[in-house]
Amino acid sequence: MEKFKFGRSLEELKLAFASGEEVLKEDEYLGDDGLPYCNKCKTRRCFVSEDEKFAMRGMCQCQEAEMKRQEEEKKRQQRITRFNMSIENALIGERYRKCRFDTAVITKANHSAFEKCRNYATNYREVLRQNIGLYIYGDNSSGKTYLTACLCNELLWNGAECIYTNLASILAEIRSSYDGNGMGECRLLRQLQRYDFAFIDDLGKEFLGREFNAASSKWAEEKLFEVLNARYNSQKPTIFSSNYSIGELASLLNLDKAIVERINEMSTRVIKLEGDDFRKLVREEKSDIAKSLGI
């Protein structure tokens, strides 16, 4: 906005324009009221005080709209920059960075789960305040990771701080800290507590065939319990995804009762993702393309 010329009365300003002391710009004309107007939008480029005693040069409607547009564009750019930085921090896998609700393939089977996750992201402030966690499960081809990646990206876009990880990565980080590498267990747990939302993808996978490696499996279980407690104590939501229902964690994977109970407690909502076999859909689509190419 142009500077207010303090102490200048409306009459003085009109006089200044009439005498040529104040010069009209190329895209302006002098209106019947003796004040400058915009050629384009035909509105006044002057601000007149309510009592009509004082006046200053000001913006016309199209200049104001342009300024607003530029401010919004700046905000949008800042948001994109922040999003790109936060997606980097969230550790979300390269191939899942572009997953968004708007471009997701919604089918009859996954519609309800997507809708719930979308509402979750929209209401993220309340969800965070109320510490509402999710447990999303479905078989291997149901698109769980895709769905949780959409949710994570949407939350990041909305400005929430998220971490997207899985038990295998957490265990690897802890293991490497034993060799003096890695960030160390305490720091890792502290970091996990810091985020508004923590995603633990593919829970349970580490415990398949545990009977063949009882010691390592026991250790993984202990670490999982520490991770769960870190999040539990932070009173912030955790979003689990798994091939197994919470009941199956106990019955099929034989997870410790305390762990299963804690997961159950942290999962305010359990969402079952009905399978559409996305990999099959992609295969079929590719197969159709190949067919059309005569292959």
Ligand SMILES: [Zn+2]
């Ligand atoms: Zn204008």
